[in-house]
Amino acid sequence: MVSYPFSFVRFWLFVLSLAAGLLWVVPPAALAEGGHAHGGRSHHPQLELPQGKECVKPVEWMRRNHMDFLKQSREMAVREGVRVRSDSLKNCATCHVSRAKFCDRCHAYTGVSPNCFECHHYPQ
Amino acid sequence: MIDEYAAIEGRSSGYFKLLGLMGLLVALGGAAFVYIEVNGHGVTGMNNTVVWGLPHIFAISLLVMASGSLNLGSMSTIFAVKHFKPFGRFSAFLAIALLAGGLTVLTLDLGRPDRMLLIMLHMNFRSMFTWNVFLYSGFTVLCFLYLWSMFQFPQFTKVAGSAAFAWRFVLTTGTGSIFGVIHAREVFHSAITAPTFVAISLTSGTALSILLLVTSFRLTGRVLDLRLVHALRNALIFFLLLVLYLLVVEKFTKFYSPAFYDVEQWILTGSYAWLYWGGVVLLGVIAPLAVLFNHHWGNQMGGIVLAAALVVMGLFLFVGFVLVAGQSYPLNMFPGYEVTSVFQDGMEGSYAPSLVELLLGLGGVGVSGLLYLLGIRFFRLLPQKATAPEGWDVAWHP
Amino acid sequence: MTMATLDRRSVLGLGGAMAAGVVLAPGVSLLAAPVERTEASGDRRWAMLIDLSRCTADCTACLSACRKENNVPLFGEPSRDVHWIRKVEIRDRDRRRPAVNLPVLCNHCEHPPCVHVCPTEASFVRKDGIVLVDEHRCIGCRYCMIACPYKARSLVYHETRRGLESNPGVPIRSKGVVEKCTFCVHRLDEGREPACVEACKAGGKSAMLFGDLNDPDSDIAKRVRSVATKTIRPDLGLKPRVHYQGL
Numbered sequence: 088m089v090s091y092p093f094s095f096v097r098f099w100l101f102v103l104s105l106a107a108g109l110l111w112v113v114p115p116a117a118l119a120e121g122g123h124a125h126g127g128r129s130h131h132p133q134l135e136l137p138q139g140k141e142c143v144k145p146v147e148w149m150r151r152n153h154m155d156f157l158k159q160s161r162e163m164a165v166r167e168g169v170r171v172r173s174d175s176l177k178n179c180a181t182c183h184v185s186r187a188k189f190c191d192r193c194h195a196y197t198g199v200s201p202n203c204f205e206c207h208h209y210p211q
Numbered sequence: 212m213i214d215e216y217a218a219i220e221g222r223s224s225g226y227f228k229l230l231g232l233m234g235l236l237v238a239l240g241g242a243a244f245v246y247i248e249v250n251g252h253g254v255t256g257m258n259n260t261v262v263w264g265l266p267h268i269f270a271i272s273l274l275v276m277a278s279g280s281l282n283l284g285s286m287s288t289i290f291a292v293k294h295f296k297p298f299g300r301f302s303a304f305l306a307i308a309l310l311a312g313g314l315t316v317l318t319l320d321l322g323r324p325d326r327m328l329l330i331m332l333h334m335n336f337r338s339m340f341t342w343n344v345f346l347y348s349g350f351t352v353l354c355f356l357y358l359w360s361m362f363q364f365p366q367f368t369k370v371a372g373s374a375a376f377a378w379r380f381v382l383t384t385g386t387g388s389i390f391g392v393i394h395a396r397e398v399f400h401s402a403i404t405a406p407t408f409v410a411i412s413l414t415s416g417t418a419l420s421i422l423l424l425v426t427s428f429r430l431t432g433r434v435l436d437l438r439l440v441h442a443l444r445n446a447l448i449f450f451l452l453l454v455l456y457l458l459v460v461e462k463f464t465k466f467y468s469p470a471f472y473d474v475e476q477w478i479l480t481g482s483y484a485w486l487y488w489g490g491v492v493l494l495g496v497i498a499p500l501a502v503l504f505n506h507h508w509g510n511q512m513g514g515i516v517l518a519a520a521l522v523v524m525g526l527f528l529f530v531g532f533v534l535v536a537g538q539s540y541p542l543n544m545f546p547g548y549e550v551t552s553v554f555q556d557g558m559e560g561s562y563a564p565s566l567v568e569l570l571l572g573l574g575g576v577g578v579s580g581l582l583y584l585l586g587i588r589f590f591r592l593l594p595q596k597a598t599a600p601e602g603w604d605v606a607w608h609p
Numbered sequence: 610m611t612m613a614t615l616d617r618r619s620v621l622g623l624g625g626a627m628a629a630g631v632v633l634a635p636g637v638s639l640l641a642a643p644v645e646r647t648e649a650s651g652d653r654r655w656a657m658l659i660d661l662s663r664c665t666a667d668c669t670a671c672l673s674a675c676r677k678e679n680n681v682p683l684f685g686e687p688s689r690d691v692h693w694i695r696k697v698e699i700r701d702r703d704r705r706r707p708a709v710n711l712p713v714l715c716n717h718c719e720h721p722p723c724v725h726v727c728p729t730e731a732s733f734v735r736k737d738g739i740v741l742v743d744e745h746r747c748i749g750c751r752y753c754m755i756a757c758p759y760k761a762r763s764l765v766y767h768e769t770r771r772g773l774e775s776n777p778g779v780p781i782r783s784k785g786v787v788e789k790c791t792f793c794v795h796r797l798d799e800g801r802e803p804a805c806v807e808a809c810k811a812g813g814k815s816a817m818l819f820g821d822l823n824d825p826d827s828d829i830a831k832r833v834r835s836v837a838t839k840t841i842r843p844d845l846g847l848k849p850r851v852h853y854q855g856l
Contacts, residue, residue, distance in 0.1 A: 165743050168649025168735050170798055177778075206744065206780040208771060251784035252749075253766035258688035262751040262764060322749015322764060322785030329729045329746055340728035340752055394845055395722060395758035542760050544713070544841050545699045552697040555688065556713070556760060 132196040135189050139182030143173045154201070176203070180210055187211050216300065217595045219431045221588035226430075233580035240574010243567045244319040252322060255568050260560030261538045266320040268531045269572030272415075273313030273579060274386055275408060275526060278350070278379040279416015280305040284357065285379075286446070288372030294439055294603070297594035299368075302420065303358040303375070304586050307351055309419075312579030314347060316572055339389045346382040353378050362591075383409045390533055397474040398537040403461045410457050411495075411526055413450040417443060418499075418522035423583070425516055427593060434596040437512060441605045444515050447522070448503050455496050474540060482559060483536035491532050495525020509609035535562050647798050653737040654822040654850075655792060657806070658829050658838060659712060661855035663816035666710035669696065671817065674808030678793060680781045682769045691763040693790040694805055711856065712805070712817075715740065715761035715790035716841065716849030723753035723762065732787075738850065739792050747786040754787060758845055762789045792819075822850075 142149055144156070160174035172178055183189045186209040194200065219226070247254060257264045284302035287295040318327055334341045357371040387408030390399040421443050428435040462479075465471045478487055499518040508514030539560035544550060550557030587593055675681060675694050683690050694714035701708075717740045724732045724740060731746035732753050742753075742762075754762045768784045775781065779795060782788045793803035801807070802819050809817040820829035832838075838852035 161745065165741070165745070166733065166735070168647075168737065168794075168798065170645075170647045172645035202783070205783045208775070208777040208780065210777075251767045252764060253684070253686075253689065253784075257764075258686075258766070259691075259754070259760075259763050260688065262754045322751070322787075323747065323783075326729075326746065326748045329731075329748060333730045333746065335725075335727055335730045337725045338728045338752070339726065340750065344728070389752075393722070393726075393756050395756055538755065542758055544697075544759060546842075547702055548699040549702060550697055550699050552695050552713070553687070553690075554692045554695040554697075554760065556695075556697050561688070 132192040134192050135183075135185060137182035137189070138184060142182070143178070157203075176207055176209065185211060214591060215297065215594055216591035217593070218589060218591050219427075219587050219593065221584075226584070226588070230581070230584050233577045233584060236573045236577025237581060239570045240316075240319075240572075240577055243570035243574060246567055247320075247571065248324070254565065256563045256565040257568075258560070258562070260555055260558075261535060261562035263534050263538065264562055265564040265568040266316050266571045266575075268527060268534055269575050270313045270316040270320070271386065271530045271534070272527050273309050273316070273575055274347070275383065275412045275530070276415050276419050276523070277306050277309035277313060278383045278386075279412035279414070280309060280420055281354065281375055281379050282413060282416045282446070283420050283443075284372060285376040288357075288368055289376055292442070294442060294599050297597045298420070298424065299372075300358060300361050300590075300592045301424070301587075303354045303361070304590070304592050305420065305423065305583060306354045306375075306379075307358075308579045308582035308586065310347060310351055310354075311582055312575040312577075315578045316575035319571060319574075339385060339392065342385050343382075343389070346378070346385045350375070350378050350382050379412075380409060383412045390537065395542060396537050396540070397471070397543060398478060398540045399533050401461060401465070403457055403464075404533075407454065407457045407461065410450065410454045411529055414447060414454055414522050415526035417447045417450060418519035418526075421447070421519040422516060422523065424597075425512065427587060428597070431593070433593070434598060436598040438599045438604055439597055440512060440515055441510070441608070442599075444503055444509065444518075445605055445607060447515075447519070448500065451496055451500050451503075451522070455500075458492070458496070473543075477540060478536070481540075483532065483539065486528060486532045486536060490525065490528025494521055495529055499525070504609045506609050538562075649735055649737040649739075649798070651736040652823055655717070655738050655797065656820070656822045656829055656833075656850040656852065657714075657792075657803075658818040658832055658852045658854060660816045660818070661709060661711055661853055663814050664711060665814070666696075666698070668812065668814065670808040670812040670814070671712055671805035672696065674804040675790070677774070678776055678796075678804035679779050679791070680769075680771075680775050681788075682765065682767075682781070684767050686766075689763075689766045691765065691788065693761075693763075693788070709856065711853060713759065713761075713841070714805075714851060715792075716759055716847070716851045717790075717792060718850065719848035720846060722756040722758065722847065726752045726756045728752065735794070737797075739794055739797070741791055741794060742787055742789060744780075744782055744786050744788070749785040749787065751787065758842060758847070759849075762787050 144152075149156070156174070157176065160171060163169040163171070164175070186204065190204075190209070255264060281302055283295050284299040284306075286292045287299050318324055321327060330341070330344055334344075336342070353371065353375040357368070357375045360367040360371045384405045387405030390396070391401055391404030394400050421440065424435060425440065427433075462475065465475050478484065499521045502514050502518040502521070503509045505514065508517070539562065541550070541555075541557050541559060544556065672692075672694055676683070679693060681691050681693050694712050696710055697713045698708055698710050717738065719738070721732070721734065721740045724730075724734055727733075728750060729746050729748055731743045731748070732740065733743060734740050749764065751764055754764065764787050765782050765784045769781045771777075771781060793801075793805075796803060806817040806819045809815060818829050818832060820827035822830050822833065824830060832854075833852065836854050838854050839856045840849040840852055843849075
């Protein structure tokens, strides 16, 4: 194998790590859309507002915790047989009537794919 | 001081070809796994009657051979057969390599391998599978410690070797018990299933060790004393007789009770009788014994290698019989009645392995092979030469 | 009065009000929205009784009701089609008795071998005795299918999809997990009966009886006390919960 000067290797290693680091810092969406009216920040997903008066829990809490909330109520319902109507996925659908216009929008934006909907029905 | 052990050179085209072959098997196995994952188990030959098929045959055979291959090391460490001492490192490393291959296939065949970690988080201690998780991982650790002691701390070799030896008995009993404890399956529900697995691990492990040692030494131009192979042959004969004994005792006990006439008759004369007589009995026990007892064949390297190959094949066929025939025999829900339904009640199961299952199984073989080849190349596992002292000979010859 | 000039009394009053608010607030929010909470009871012992004198060979009402209610998939492959309940015909080998046709389903055994062998506890016994598969935890190893003596379980061999005829109230199962009869646990928790039992009643046969054996006033408890019933392979010691009258 040909031996390159150390400074040459070091230079390119630096460039590579810089590129890798940048990829973490700059949101890929900004790179893809390449600058628009919002001054460089990507727009939030537009979620269809629910039809009910208020959620079973405050919005901010739900935003952060609905995954654990649903998981916990799932474990209680399936394994312990404790079903709380207000905590069920079916109940969410009474206000958040469309999966495509609510749940999927944020999931697509954040790049998560919960596999709940593989089996559980949720109206589109 | 010249070390007794040396890594192989590993630069010949033959070595690279073998490495490439093993790598290819691993790649194909990975592709098969992805194919099954994406399309569902419907692409395999398994169905609701025969739920475990070719991948499990490979996986369990590799795991059984893994515990068996520790034999050589154990014989030297525990039974003080000094002449096998040079093979100790090879033996422990081979055990780890085979274990890795077997576990790879087993976990990749799960319906939902993405949930595999759940086994760690929610353990059911009544399940033989959970026991096996601990037994296999513990065995890997012990084999590693045994290896390490042989490299660096010879004063601990006896302790590590004894621990690994005792552990492997529990492990193989655990593997056999996966089947033996299931009351629903009359073909293999028996207290003697687990001991049979232990005995067959002894035979197949020794046989595989013979095959690999002879091949490795020949391909690297190292000297392997024929008398050592004779010693291994004698051990193999003893273990084969043990397997034969256990098979006979099981059949005798089962046939004694009229309750088992149906199932035993099916085993010995039914649709899988060819597998039982041809595979398990003939190929696995009788033919190797015939070869090894033969005055001409049993003393030659070629004959012993042939017998060893038959024994390894016999293991696969034995596991195949336990799995496929064991699941094909219809569940006996209504003793004394003929049963029919749209769900194949009362019907024998049918199973035809698919290519994708074969590739998955071979992927496990590839993993083990790759690990072994890389191991002997990078570690000083094999002795430079394996010779027995002048004038020494085995006690018995055919 | 500004915050800086509060006197002691009003501080105590305010503090007490805040403390009371903190303690009561969670309760208030719970009370404000009345929640429906049902819980499986450990005192129950769900069981089924099938009267074979009323069950006819040509009737498959229970089978279709189960399939429809629970989205049980059919793949068009006989060896892989899923059947949570199926009709079995048994014929005495010596031909001394006439053939018997009976529905066979998961027996929800008291000592279920499937639960014993499941490595992740995905197969478990619920408090009220129903044996369920937690489809979120099943890894698809199929050991339970080997262990079940009644062939009650099936692996989902292909991807399943919701169609027009799918029941939206019940989930479908993804490929790679094992499924079986659940005694329509979702209906039980609502106080209804399993779909097969309901369909049998609707069809006029009423061959299937379902209820709580621990409740001495239930129909099933009374019937079990008055007639001889059998279970399939009682010698296995599993204590199945599906009893047959007239087997």
